[in-house]
Amino acid sequence: MHTKTFPNTIAELAAGLRAGEFTSVELTQHYLDRIQQLDSQYNSFITVTPELALQQAAAADTRLAAGDAPLLCGIPIAHKDLFCTAGIKTSCGSKMLDNFVPPYSATIVENYQRDGAVMLGKLNMDEFAMGSSNENSFYGPAKNPWDTERVPGGSSGGSAAAVAAQLAVATTASDTGGSIRQPASLCGLTGIKPTYGRASRYGMVAFASSLDQAGVITRSAEDAAIMLNTLASYDPKDSTSIDREVPDYTTDLGDDLNGLKIGVPKEYFEAGLDADTEKAVRNALAEYEKLGAELVEITLPHTHLAVPAYYVIAPAEASANLSRFDGVRYGYRCEDPQDLMDLYTRSRAEGFGQEVKQRIMVGAYALSAGYYDAYYKKAQQVRRLIKKDFVDAFEKVDVIMGPTCPNPAFKLGEKTADPVAMYLEDIYTISTNLAGLPGMSIPAGFSSGLPVGLQITGNYFDEAHMLNIAHRFQQVTDWHKQMPAEVQS
Amino acid sequence: MSWETVIGLEVHVQLATQSKIFSGSSTAFGAEPNTQASAVDLAMPGTLPVPNEAAFKYAVMFGLAIDAEIGKESAFERKNYFYPDLPKGYQTTQLEKPIVGPGRVEIALDDGSTKDVRIHHAHLEEDAGKSLHEAFFGGESHGMSGIDLNRAGTPLIEVVTEPDMSNAAEAVAMAKKLHSIVTSLGICDGNMSQGSMRFDVNISVRRPGEPLGTRTETKNLNSFKFMEECIAREVQRQIDVIEDGGQVVQETRLYDGASKVSRSMRSKEEANDYRYFPCPDLLPVVIEDDYIEALRKTLPELPDARSTRFQSDYGLSAYDANLLSADATTASYFESAAQQSDAKLVANWMMGELAARLNAEEKEFADNPIAAEQLSALVARISDGTLSNKMARQVFDHLWTGESDVDAIIDKHGLKQVSDSGAIEALVDEVIANSPQQVDNYVKADEAKRPKMMGYFVGQIMKASKGQANPQQVNAVLAEKLAGLL
Structure with a gap:
């Protein structure tokens, strides 16, 4: 190990780089060493790219020396393995793409390259971002650094585990139904999913196109703001990205x-919520009152319909999005196909994992002739009602808060046999995606020694305000500074 | 007992945009396989579609040309099915909110009357790639099929008519009229052999007064001739089935133009459930009134208006004007050839010799090797008496095989018509002097028989002149000389 010690937030590291306390090469090597020594415990990386990282770090040092480098220049980060990286395997956590090396990079990956961030590698995830525990990865589950017998959450489990274990300062992630906020909550981190359309989806392997949104997992709201400054952009290559100026989130x-009005939905504190989790969240809300905010009880009456609607819409879109993985042009192809049908059926049967196949089947069923109106169309109607719940709520309040998850991190294997229990992990987070709103989770305490997250849901394009609200909380609390004992040593 | 035929068309029109409907790849025909296929066209993971404005513009132009309502909010659906030439596993198309709503097209019938065919709608969609089942690995396919995705993502409009046509002639007239409209608008190159327009024909038969019969759909006809044959055969097949006590099965059929046989491709039971749903990667496109009105103002001349103009400007008959104005390429060819020479003569040559030759060699008008200026020069030499019709056909042959200059051909091949009266008189005298027996017969013959007998002398004179003597002058001089012998 290097003798130098390094701070663990972007803000501090950026200052250190500029003060000449260390170089990006030293910093990058420090993280590469940690990954090499420690990641066997956490399994947070699918691919580590040391040579590329050191090259980028050297280039960043040159740029830093020349002055006027962006804040992220020289900062070691890592990308969830569903963001395409030119020349580097992008597996999406699937056997299907285990051999896939894209010839292009996702727009958000290019954004980070542009700003000089150093990429350490690609992060573990549930296959095709389908899951809430990272147990659906072809590469094995990532582990929660707070307790490696527990899940880090999912689907961005690797993104959370890597930051919690200090194997990267910050990571990119994606959120379709809670895949940033839930792992951030379970690993004691800050995670934000911006408004749908705020970050480009180009080059992000699609799960459910109308719900997928890129975001970040960091150690603090301030770091999230720095990361979001680079992540967010209008992209002409993504027709659903929105041409709207990106503010400086810092x-x-x-x-x-x-005078901040915080909406507290009563539906988020009903049966199924772990008592210590509720206590931590209530304490956090009380802290906000001390900061001058006012708590307003609100109702989001269609909350109970969010999970069922989501599990029609997301699989329906996925069933079409994943049709391209057919063994014809790239990705996994079965051995010695006998004919076209054999090529299709075996490539897909062998290349996809169980959860992915299950969702493709559910989605195809929901779109079938005779069932479309009862399932897909109905789910879209519910989606509009859920969106309206939020629009109505934001007439009265500035922001909505509650628990991110009903419980802290559960044990590996605990919920794998019960898909419904697994799906209920996202009960508080899914509505946000259905409505296209920005959502965030910040550390707010502990339950049985495991981190609890406070969810902050903002109005459309209100990310700057949400980050401000999160940052003020982190100025008066230290939950976000807590670290797993193992990592600390 | 009599039968009624009911025909509807679904027409795929490839739009002549520079790039594809959702990617920047070129749409040019004939490139090496997969050289015009980007990451988006290959459906690489994470890639996304970006709509091409030109495709919307062309579709709106078509809508305006058929007097249709333009869909103010135009949305895309995914049509899901697996096929190797469909890289995404779904086709991006329109179902609920097509860009072009109901419209109408007027067709001219053989008896000179006209008929309106209603258009149900026209929607935008992307074309698929092509599967290459023939050998492609240097002559050996090794039991595999090749995929060429150059065509994948080429913009199409699918035009769906109401079942308003009642025989093959009407269906073909409609198909030709649509061809004429899209080529006149410049939104499609109209090249049928390259698949730029492809026709699906829905056919059913019924007894007069009865409800619609069960229909079959024959897909992908790419020539008017095949369409006509196919309809005639399919109508007869259905009548035979019913008259033999059977029932027509709702099915999709394929017609082989070479063997003139159609076969069932799949029945209704085997039909795919396409699981259509709105494409979440594409937002609905709102088309504003200002945009539509601006396009309406710049719409090029349509075939009906052009036909009227050809009749008034060039004195063509309605029949000739309709034929020459139908296709934009043909029409502009006619107009440029007619600038410098006799328009009616140009029209005759285009519909006569040129059409016959194209037809004989199974060529499209676009493949015509003779430029408008060349035909114009040829016609000018007929008008000024340099060429007889027969000579003109010879010059035409030389033009067809690649010689370029009409006057040079005339010189090189000695095709100049002899109109010099002295030279003609000498020829006439020579033939009369060499034909004492025939002259004697002529003089002794009845007055009534003499004109017929003149043919012999004309033939001999033309032969002596190697076909170059001006026939009108030969006739006049000969008649005068023979009269002098009586």
């Missing part, structure tokens, strides 16, 4: 919260 972090 500018308003320190604004005071006097």
Whole structure:
């Protein structure tokens, strides 16, 4: 190990790089060493790219020396393995893409390259982002650094585990039904999924196109703001990205919260919520009152329909999105196909894991002739009602808060036999995606020694305000500074 | 007992945009396989479609040309099925909100009357690639099929008519009229042999007064001739089935133009459930009134208007004007050839010799090797008496085989018509002097028989002149000389 010690937030590291306390090459090597020594415990990386990382770090040092480098220049991060990286395997956690090396990079990957961030590698995830525990990965589950017998959450389990284990300062992730917020919550981190359309989806392997959104997992709201500054962009290559100016998310972090109206949905505190989790969340809300905010009980009456609607819409879109994985042009192809049908059926049967196949079947069923109206169309109607719940709520309040998850991290294998229990992990997070709203989770305490997350849901394009609200909380609490004992040593 | 035929068309029109409907790849025909296929066309993971504005523009132009309502909000659906030439595993198409709503097209019938065919709608969609089942690995396919995705993502409009046509002639007239409209608009190159327009024909038969019969759909006809044959055969097949006590099965059929046989491709029971749903990667496109009105103002001349103009400007008959104005390429060819020479003569040559030759060699008008200027020069030499019709056909042959200059051909091949009266008189005298027996017969013959007998002398004179003597002048001089012998 290097003798130098390094701080663990982007903000501090950026300052250190500029003060000449260490170089990006030293910093990058430090993280590469940690990954090499420790990741066997966490399985957070699918691919590590040391040579590329050191090259990028050297280039970043040159740029830093020349002055006027972006804040992220020289900062070691890692990408969820569903963001395409030119020349580097992008597996999406699937056997189907175990051999896939894209010839292009996702727009968000290019954004980070542009700003000089150093890529350490690609992160573990549930196959095709389908899962809430990272147990659906072809590469084996990532482990929760707070307790390696427990899941880190999913689908961005690797993104959370890597930051929690200090194997990367910050990571990119994606959120279709809670895949950023739930792992951030379970690993004691800050995670934000911006408004649908705020970040480009180009080059992000699609799960459910109308719900997927890229985001970040970091150690603090301030770091999330720095990361989001680079992530967010209008992209002409993504027709659903929105042509709207990206603010500097760091500018308003320190604004005071006097008069802030926080909506607390009663539906988020009903049966199924772990008692210590509720306690931690209530304490966090009380902290906000001390910061000058006002709590307003609200109702989101269609909350109970979010999970069922989601599990029609997301699989329906996935069933079409995943049709391209047919063994014809790239990805897994079965051995010695006898004819076209054999090529299709075996390539897909062998290349996809169980959960993915299950969702493709559910989605295809929901779209079938005779069932479309009862399932897909109905689910879309529910989606509109859920969106309306939020629109109505934001007439009265500035932001909505509650628990991110009903319980802290569960044990590996605990819920794999019960898909419904697994799906209920996302009960508080899914509505946000259905409505296209920005969502965030920040550390708010512990339950049985495991981190609890506070969910912050903002109005459309209100990310700067959400980050400000999260940052003010982190200025008066230290939950986000807690670290697993193992990692600390 | 009599039968009624009911025909509807679904027409795929490839739009002549530079790039594909959802990617920047070129749409040019004939490139090496997969050289015009980008990551988007290959459906690489994470790639996304970006709509091409030109495709929308062309579709709106078509809508305006058929007097249709333009869909103000145009949305895309995914049509799901697996096939190797369909890289995404779904086709991006329109179902609920097509860009072109109901419209109408007027067709001219053989008896000179006209008929309106209603258009149900026209929607935008992407074309698939092509499967290459023939040998492609240097002559050996090794039991595999090749996939060429150059065509994948080429923009199409699918035009769906109401079942308003009642025989093959009407269906073909409709198909030709649509061809004429899209080529006149410049939104499609109209090249049928390259698949730029492909026709699916829905056919059913019924007894007069009865409800619609069960229909079959014959797909992918790419020539008017095949369409006509196919309809005639399918109508007869259905009548035979019913008259033999059977029932027509709802099915999709394929017609082989070479063997003139159609066969069942799949029945209704085997039909795919396409699981259509709105494409979440594409937002609905709102088409504003200003945009539509601006396009309406710049719409090129349509075939009906052009036909009227050809009649008034060039004095063509309605029949000739309709034929020459139908296709934009043909029409502009006619107009440029007619600028410098006799328009009616140009029209005759285009519909006569040129059409016959194209037909004989199974060529499209676009493949015509003779430029408009060349035909114009040829016609000018007929008008000024340099060429007889027969000579003109010889010059035409030389033009067809690649010689370029009409006057040079005339010189090189000695095709100049002899109109010099002295030279003709000498020829006439020579033939009369060499034909004492025939002259004697002529003089002794009845007055009534003499004109017929003149043919012999004309033939001899033309032969002596190697076909170059001006026939009108030969006739006049000969008549005068023979009269002098009586």
